[in-house]
């Protein structure tokens with residue numbers, strides 16, 4: 001998933017330049033800004049099941065009662081068994097809503113290496129990641145702020161164990177930056 005939503009009180013300075021805003025929604029007491037999204041479409045909710053890409057999306061983790069078992073089943077798809085868990089969490093066909101920042105946060109909260117293969121994780125581990133994703137997204141939606149423990153903190157101490165946070169590009173089709181703690185989450189692709 002590309003782009004991100006920020007919510008601000010009216011009049012507050014945005015944390016990204018206005019030139020990167022793709023959509024701005026203003027309601028009394030709040031301004032929601034979508035930055036950097038490559039595509040923005042506006043349509044009625046009732047046509048969502050017919051939309052070519054939206055109809056293929058996994059469960060929306062920001063829905064009132066997302067089907068978490070369905071998300072785990074989709075992550076379990078044999079086609080994804082060889083993927084790293086960091087890449088799988090970004091696949092919106094498995095579960096919808098997790099972007100790169102939240103991917104990093106969720107894996108840190110779960111103390112799991114982003115380079116673990118999906119096929120090597122049991123259902124309980126996948127379920128925990130999906131629940132954490134839902135919780136972090138809800139927290140962001142409710143407060144306008146998300147917990148950030150490793151994202152864009154390369155070289156700084158891990159808030160849990162004080163080891164320096166590492167960063168690497170990850171993913172073949174669409175490499176994204178992965179930040180993680182090699183001590184409490186586990187080694188990276190180089191085994192360190």
Ligand SMILES: [Zn+2]
Nearest residue numbers: 158161181184
């Ligand atoms: Zn750590």
